[in-house]
Each structure stands twice: as structure tokens, then as C-alpha cells.
Amino acid sequence: MSTPIKPDDEYAARPGEVSVELPGAFDSGVYFIGTIHTPWRTRAECPKNPRESKGAICSIEVDERYAQGLAGIEAFTHVVVLYFMDQARRDLITQVPRHLGIARGTFSLRSPARPNPIALSVAKLLKVEGNRLTVAGIDCLDGTPLLDLKPYLPTVDAIESILPPHKK
Amino acid sequence: MSTPIKPDDEYAARPGEVSVELPGAFDSGVYFIGTIHTPWRTRAECPKNPRESKGAICSIEVDERYAQGLAGIEAFTHVVVLYFMDQARRDLITQVPRHLGIARGTFSLRSPARPNPIALSVAKLLKVEGNRLTVAGIDCLDGTPLLDLKPYLPTVDAIESILPPHKK
Numbered sequence: 446m447s448t449p450i451k452p453d454d455e456y457a458a459r460p461g462e463v464s465v466e467l468p469g470a471f472d473s474g475v476y477f478i479g480t481i482h483t484p485w486r487t488r489a490e491c492p493k494n495p496r497e498s499k500g501a502i503c504s505i506e507v508d509e510r511y512a513q514g515l516a517g518i519e520a521f522t523h524v525v526v527l528y529f530m531d532q533a534r535r536d537l538i539t540q541v542p543r544h545l546g547i548a549r550g551t552f553s554l555r556s557p558a559r560p561n562p563i564a565l566s567v568a569k570l571l572k573v574e575g576n577r578l579t580v581a582g583i584d585c586l587d588g589t590p591l592l593d594l595k596p597y598l599p600t601v602d603a604i605e606s607i608l609p610p611h612k613k
Numbered sequence: 614m615s616t617p618i619k620p621d622d623e624y625a626a627r628p629g630e631v632s633v634e635l636p637g638a639f640d641s642g643v644y645f646i647g648t649i650h651t652p653w654r655t656r657a658e659c660p661k662n663p664r665e666s667k668g669a670i671c672s673i674e675v676d677e678r679y680a681q682g683l684a685g686i687e688a689f690t691h692v693v694v695l696y697f698m699d700q701a702r703r704d705l706i707t708q709v710p711r712h713l714g715i716a717r718g719t720f721s722l723r724s725p726a727r728p729n730p731i732a733l734s735v736a737k738l739l740k741v742e743g744n745r746l747t748v749a750g751i752d753c754l755d756g757t758p759l760l761d762l763k764p765y766l767p768t769v770d771a772i773e774s775i776l777p778p779h780k781k
Contacts, residue, residue: 465678471642472758473697475729476635507720510633511728514706516718524720527731529641538682550684552675552692552762560679561643561760563695563731567770590640592729594720602735602770 461548464536467560477590479507479576481528485586488532492584502571505578505591512576515594519573523597526566526583529590530557567597629716632704635728645758647675647744649696653754656700660752670739673746673759680744683762687741691765694734694751697758698725735765 483503485491492501505526507515518524537558539548551559564585572579578594651671653659660669673694675683686692705726707716719727736748746762 463681465681468644468678472645473699474639474642475731476703477640478728510636511706511720513631513633514719514727515721516707516716517721518718521721525733527729527733531641535644538679539684548684550686551682552679553683553685553689553764555763555766559682559761560646561695563643563761565693565695565733565763593727593731595723595733596721598723 459541461539461541462537463539463548464534465538467536475529475592477529477592478511479505479591481505481526481583481585481587481589481591483583483585483587483589485584488586491586500581501583503568503580503583505580505594507576507578507591507594509576515573515576515578518570518578518594518596521570521596523567524570524578524580525593525595525597525602526568526580526591527593527595528564528566528585529592530562530564530585531590532586533557533559533562535560535562563592567602627709629707629709630705631707631716632702633706635704643697643760645697645760646679647673647759649673649694649751649753649755649757649759651751651753651755651757653752656754659754668749669751671736671748671751673748673762675744675746675759675762677744683741683744683746686738686746686762686764689738689764691735691750692738692746692748693761693763693765693770694736694748694759695761695763696732696734696753697760698730698732698753699758700754701725701727701730703728703730731760735770 484501538551540551540554540556541548566583568580568582570580652669706719708719708722708724709716734751736750738748740747
């Protein structure tokens with residue numbers, strides 16, 4: 446059952462936002478495999494999206510346990526970075542983004558608040574030194590846990606399209 | 614500590630593949646929020662990547678609990694689909710892909726085997742009916758659990774670059 450959130454709710458005061466009751470247990474688990482270091486210490490400081498980070502230099506530290514997994518990554522110009530927005534609410538199913546002012550479903554937004562708060566950025570890979578990558582194009586809080594790194598493959602990941610992001 | 618896998622290992626017989634001991638506990642959990650329906654019932658049948666699925670029509674069924682989260686998604690031409698490769702090994706840190714024949718780190722491969730087996734496809738959104746999306750451009754096994762849907766934003770997600778996927 447979904448529950449409209451009261452305007453006086455501490456975390457989501459905007460009318461129109463709806464939360465769901467989440468299942469009592471997780472279906473599987475994730476390991477935090479490293480840490481992302483960025484210049485942003487509060488949510489208010491974070492850029493709205495990776496493109497707006499304006500090339501700020503960030504670093505990704507992969508835990509020693511997994512460091513061998515980086516072998517070969519230096520051959521790629523860009524990497525897909527998956528990370529866990531561990532401070533976000535997971536129960537919001539409709540949200541009212543400030544820039545829209547009306548409610549929209551969570552899956553049509555890039556908000557960190559979602560049942561599985563997994564974010565992705567396509568980051569430019571600048572340098573690899575041991576278990577540390579230097580990158581540009583990440584928009585998350587300093588200290589965000591890393592979930593995965595993948596090579597970015599333009600032939601698979603980039604959609605060439607003359608359409609704007611919205612059809613209408 | 615990493616452990617070379619013996620050639621007689623049942624699941625990963627290829628020399629050069631290395632596994633790590635995973636932590637004893639997960640750091641957080643994921644909910645399976647729906648199911649992906651595809652024409653592929655075995656790994657051997659699956660296309661090598663979404664581009665090679667040649668437009669096969671697949672469907673994504675979002676659990677009723679989360680269905681309200683789809684509001685507004687029909688406005689987008691493409692969606693980022695995150696899903697959980699729940700049958701993949703999670704401990705392989707170097708792997709020998711058949712098409713390469715040499716060992717490479719897991720994070721420089723798109724293999725489903727990785728510490729957090731979260732895959733992503735950029736799928737073309739063809740139709741939305743209630744809690745079911747019809748899409749093209751997914752390469753996973755029938756029945757794969759869904760983790761997240763996001764609007765694909767070319768201005769943020771597509772890297773315009775004249776570089777081939779490999780720098781060298």
C-alpha cells in the first residue's frame with residue numbers, strides 16, 4: 446500500500462510525494478568495493494548531474510582485495526562507475542523535484558532516492574596508479590561507496606539519436 | 614588473498630583466472646523490484662551484448678508495489694535498465710574471455726561475473742502498459758531480476774568522442 450507523505454514529514458515535506466512499504470528483507474546483498482573521493486561534502490554542494498561537475502577531479506580508491514580487477518582498465522578512455530547512494534531514502538515512489546514542481550514517478554527521475562539507490566556516472570579516466578583511479582565527471586558526495594567499474598563502450602552504451610531526451 | 618583457480622574447477626576452468634575471498638557479510642542489500650522477460654533461456658543463447666540482441670522484443674514487469682514509480686517514464690525514448698545477474702560468480706577478479714584468450718581484470722570487462730553482478734543496458738522504450746514496459750536492446754537471461762529503471766539522458770550519459778573504445 447502506498448502512503449501519501451504528510452507535509453510535516455522531516456525528510457520529504459513536499460506534497461505529492463508518495464512512499465511505499467518496502468519488503469521486510471533484502472533479496473540479495475552488495476559489497477562496498479571501494480570509496481569515491483570528491484570535493485563535495487554536503488548534498489547542497491553536489492552538482493545536479495555529472496555533466497555539471499564541470500570536470501572536477503575526483504578519485505576512486507578500490508579496496509586492495511579487489512585491486513587486481515583493474516588490470517587492463519587503463520586502455521579505456523571512459524568508465525561506467527556504479528555507486529551506492531547510502532544516505533538516500535529507499536521508499537519514495539513518486540517525488541516532486543524542485544526544478545519540475547510536480548510529482549513524477551521515481552523511475553522517470555535520476556534522483557538518488559529509489560528502492561535500490563544505485564547511481565551511475567560515465568567518468569573520464571585520467572590516470573590509474575595502483576588501486577587508485579583519477580577521473581572527471583562524477584557528481585556524488587565525498588566518501589560514497591563504490592559498487593562496480595565497467596569499461597564504457599560507445600558502440601553499446603551510447604545511443605545515437607537525433608531525438609531530444611523527451612519525446613514530448 | 615587471491616587464489617589461482619585450478620584448471621579442473623567446475624565453474625571456471627580457464628588458466629589465468631583468479632578468485633578472491635569475498636567478505637563474510639554484505640554491506641547493504643538490494644530488492645528485486647521486478648522481472649525481465651527475454652527470449653533467452655540459457656547463457657549460451659544470450660547475445661554477447663545488448664547491441665547484438667538485434668532489436669529482440671523483451672518486456673520488463675515491475676512489481677505492483679513499485680508500479681506508481683513508472684509515472685512519466687513514457688516521455689523518454691530510452692531507459693537505463695539495471696539488473697542483477699544472480700547466477701554469476703562473484704569472486705572472480707581476473708578472467709579470460711573466450712574472445713581475448715588472455716587474462717584481464719574484471720573491472721575492464723563487461724562479464725556478468727563480478728563482486729556486485731549488476732548489469733546495465735540502455736534499452737529502447739517501445740510501450741508502457743500499466744506495470745509492464747516493452748523494450749528492445751536487452752541481452753540477459755529470461756527471468757533476470759530487475760533492480761532499477763532510469764531515464765536515459767543523452768546530454769549526461771552519452772560521451773561524444775571520436776576515440777575508439779580503446780586508447781591503444
